[in-house]
Amino acid sequence: MSAPLHQHHSPIEPTILASWIRALCQTLRGYGVHPEPLMRQCGMDAGLLHVPEARYPTAQVRRFWQAAIEHTGDPLLGLQMGEEIQAPSLHALGLAMLASANLSELLSQMARYCKVISSTMHMALRHDRSGSALVIKTLGGSEPNHAARVAMLAFIHRQACRLSQHPIKPTFVALAVEPTPEYSARLDNYFGVPVTLGAEQDSIGFCYSDMLEPFAGANPMLVSLNEQAIRDYLSRIERLRFADRVLEQIRRTLPEGEPRLGDIAQTLGVSQRTLQRKLNQEAQSFQGLLDQARRQQAEDLLQHSTLPIVEIGYRLGFSDPSNFCRASHRWFDCSPSELRERGRLVAT
Template sequence: MQTPPLCTDSPIEPTILASWVRALCQTLRGYDVDPDLLMQQCQMDTGLLHVPEARYPTKQVRLLWREAITHTNDPLLGLQMGKEIQAPSLHALGLAMLASANLAELMGLMARYCRILSSTMHMALKHDKKGSALVIKTLGGSEYNHAARIAMLAFVYRQACHLSQHPITPSFVALAIRTTPEQANRLEDYFGVPVTLEAAEDSIGFDYSTTLEPFAGANPMLLSLNEQAIRSYLGKIERMRFADRVLEQIRRTLPEGEPRLGDVAIRLGVSQRTLQRKLSHEQQSFQGLLDLARRQQAEDLLQHSTLPIVEIGYRLGFSDPSNFCRASNRWFGCSPSALRERSRLMAT
C-alpha cells in the first residue's frame, strides 16, 4: 500500500484528547500492530496516554493516523475504531452521552462539545422536514481518508443503537471518501443503509421518530454534572485560542446591541487590523463568530425560555422579525416557532 500524503495546513497549536489517541492504539493492537512503535516514529510521548486531560498536537496525531493506516493496510481503520471505542474515552462528553434523553439530545451534545476531542473538529446539526443530520468537518485539513471523522460517525451510530436498546436505521450516511466496492460493502453492512460516497461532507441522518425516541438510561442530573465538567475543561483549552476570546466578548455585548469589530478590539486591547489578522490565522472571521453567537443564543432562548419570539429576535439584533425567521431557517432548517415546538416535544 502506498504511503498517503500528510496534510499539514492545520491552525495554530490545535490539539487532540489523549484518550482518543489511546482508543486508536487499542484498535491497532487488534491488527497486531504495536502502537508504541508508531507513536515513537511520530515523536509522541506514550506516557501521556494515561494522563487525565492530556492532549497531543494535531499534526502528530494526523501523522499517527497515516502510519496506522499504512501498517494495518486498512483504509477503513476509522470504521473499526468507531466500532470499538468506549464512551468514557470521550472524557465527560462520553458520560454525558450515556445519560442523554434521546438521540436528538445526544447529537446536540456532540455538536456543542466535540472540541473537547479535537480543537479542529466541528460538528453541526442540520434539520429538514424529515429529520436531523449530524455533519462533521475538521479545520485545517484532515487525517488520511477522513479516518477520525468516520470513526466518530460510526461511534455515534453505535451509541444510538446501544442506548435505544434495539437496532436503528439511519435515513442516510454520506462520506466524502472514495472506496473500493469491497470497502463500500463494509460500510453498508455496518450502517445498514447504502452509503453515499464522494459526498460534499461527512454526515449521518435520522428521521424525527428515531431522534425523539426516549432512552431508558436518561439521567438529567448526571447529564448536568458532566456538562459542567465539559465546560470547565473546554474553558482551560479554549483560553489559548484568540477566536474564543473574541466570541466570548461578542456574547457579552450582544444583549446591548450588535457588537462592532472596533468595540471588541478595544476590549481585547488590540487594533482592528490585528484582530482580523489573528482571526484569519485561525481560519475565522468576526462576522462568522457574530453569526455563531447569535445562533447559539437563539437556540438557548428558544428552547429554554418563555420569552416571546419577537423579543428574542430583538435581543439578537434583529429589528425585523422576518430577518430573524430567515436566519433561523438558515441555522436550524426551520422557523423559530418550529424549533421551540420541537424542543417541547423532546422534553416530553
C-alpha cells in the same frame, strides 16, 4: 459519573484528546500492530495515553493515522476504531452522552462539545421535514481517508443503537471517502443502509421518531454535571494567556535543543514581531520565559532524577557546564550539585 477535565497541556496548536488516541492504539493491537513504535516515529509521547486530560498536537496525530493505516493495510481503519471505542474514554463528554435523554440530546452534545475531542473538529445539526442530520468537518485538512470522521460517525451510530436498546437505521450516511466496491460493502454492512461515497461532506441522518425516542438510562442530573465540567474545561482553554502558550511550547522544545524565537513563532502561527508584541502586552519576554522553563526543568531533574549533572545541563541547552553552574547560582543561590544534595537531605 462526573469526570472533571483538567488541562495538562496548553492548546498552543490544534490538539486531540489523548484517550481518543488510546482507542486507536487498542484497535491497532487487534491487528497485531504495536502502536508505541509508530508513536515514537511520529514524535508522540506514549506516556500521555494514560493521562486522562492530556492532548496531542493534531499534526502528530495525522502522521500517526497515516502510519497506522499503512501498517494495518486497512484503509477503513477508522470504521474499526468507531466500532470499538467506549464512551467513558471521552470523559465528561462520553458520560454526558450515556446519560442523555434521547438521540436528539446526544447529537446536540456532540455538536456543542466536539472540540473536547479535537480542536479542529466542527459539527453542525441540520433539520428538514425528513429528520435531523449531523455534519462533521475538520479544519486544516484531514486524516488519510477521512479516518477520524469515519470513526466518529461509526461511534455515534453504535451509541444510538446501544442507548436505544435496539438497532437504529440511519436515513442516510454520506462520506467523503473514495468510492470503491470494497469500501461500499463494509460501510453498508456496518450502518445498515447504502452509504453514499465521494460526498462533499461527512454526515449521518436520523428520522424524528428515532431522534425523540426516550433512552432508558436518561439522567438529567448527570447530564448537567458533566456538561458543566465540559464547559469549565473549554473555558480554561480559551482563557490561556499567550505567554502560557509560548512557555508550554518552549518546554516541549527544550529537550531537542535551545528553542529559537522564530521556530516558536512559526509553531504558534504568528510572526516574530507579533510574538514579541503579544508578550510585551503581558509584561513578558521570550528570553524571560526561556529562563523560567530552564529553571523549572533544572530543579525537577536535579532533585528527582539520577541523570548526570553535565547531561542535565546539555538538556537545558548549556553546552558549557560552567554556564549551567552560573545559571544555577542565579536561580537557586547554589551550584547544581549542592541543589541535588539539598533534595536528598529533604527526602531523608
